[in-house]
Amino acid sequence: MFCLKRIFSYNLNWICRQFSASAAARGSQTPVGFIGLGNMGGSMAENLLATGHRVIVYDKVQDSVKLLQDKGAVVGKNPAEVAQQAERIITMLPSSPHVQEVYLGPDGILSAVKGGALLVDCSTIDPAVAIEVSKKASDKAAVFMDAPVSGGVVAAKAASLTFMVGGQETEFDAVKELLLHMGKNVIRCGIVGTGQTAKICNNMLLAISMIGVSEALNLGSRLGLDPKTLSSIMNISTGRCWSSDTYNPVPGVIEGVPSSNNYNGGFGSALMCKDLGLAQTAAINTQTPTPLGSQALQMYRTMVMKGYGLKDFSSVYKYLSTEEECETKN
Structure with a gap:
């Protein structure tokens, strides 16, 4: 009887491990959009590729796009096309006007975003702009969170960034799981905009x-x-x-x-x-x-x-x- 219990327990643990590994593999194959492939964003996108994610990228600088394409990324012709293919999208852009263009422009993310999509902006921008984009994303049944980073290029390459997240508490675990492929610390600061603060x-x-x-x-x-x-x-x-x-x-x-x-x-x-x-x-x-x-x-x-x-x-x-x-x- 004791042996049967041990065998049953062993098999159950093995099944659980296999299920978890399978779930992780399926999760990594869920497409992730990445827009903004500069000194920081390029390394962050590379780290997602290195951890087995299917990444769809866009940047105006074609050399940056080619670099990621050579490493296995799929290329979108504009932010809208990325949004059509991915329900999880990360943006890493230079300033508030760039974020407004990428999200709110004619070919922007919100012009083609899927309901239930998770949008994470890692740019450093005016907190008011983060709040503006969040409201317009909500109108499209998508969730927007701001998650600016600290650590610089060295940490971006080493996947040891710190993320300061502003957004819904109910979505934080999903965001944290994704961001930990690019960093070591993911901290929720509060509502949308507090990450920028x-x-x-x-x-x-x-x-x-x-x-x-x-x-x-x-x-x-x-x-x-x-x-x-x-x-x-x-x-x-x-x-x-x-x-x-x-x-x-x-x-x-x-x-x-x-x-x-x-x-x-x-x-x-x-x-x-x-x-x-x-x-x-x-x-x-x-x-x-x-x-x-x-x-x-x-x-x-x-x-x-x-x-x-x-x-x-x-x-x-x-x-x-x-x-x-x-x-x-x-």
Whole structure:
């Protein structure tokens, strides 16, 4: 009798494991649309492909599309065509106007979206735009959630992003399951728009810390201290932060980050400028004092005007160490 119970229990467990594996396989074959294949989105879509998902992609930049197509992605000719083929769609776009165009335009997602579709926007945009798109998606019987990310290009490639999600609690588990193929942390912040709120607050802090680290390393360098030595001291002292120990702005201190690649790739200064602008708009609307955030916005605006827009935001170190030096000499 004891042996029969063990055999029955073993077989039941085996059946459950097979059912779970089969369900996971079926889930991974459910098409996922991905729109926006830039420095972040391209790597995120690749990670979905790598975990066995069938991915349908779209981007205006054909080279980015070709890269994903070569890795097995299906190509849609516009956002509407992606929406016709996928009930789960992720977007990763540069700004609010891009999101409005992709979702609300004539060939946008909502022109062809299926009822019950799950739409997840990982862009960093104005919370009001996220709310606007959510309402119009609801009119089409689709669910929209905002899920901006933190971690940068390095985390996007390593599938270790943090997602800040705003949207219905009832849909959160489904979104979390999908996003965990591209990240390690998925946190629900509240209703639609709160993910964006978390992101713009985080990026305001990130910009301030990057400027602070760059100023300190530039000062140390001019006083004759090797940046690697100073960085190592910072990283075991009270000045330690992500901008110093993971994404150091000085070329050669950390390999594999944009500063060691002439500030190419990564998160552009123009995009940081956009995010700081969103934070300042929110600060004005809520009468919240953010003096350092305001100063950071002015610095990145100046950098964009001086040609740093497409360079990674850590190029603030280069701006401080070269541009400012030239101005002082003049």
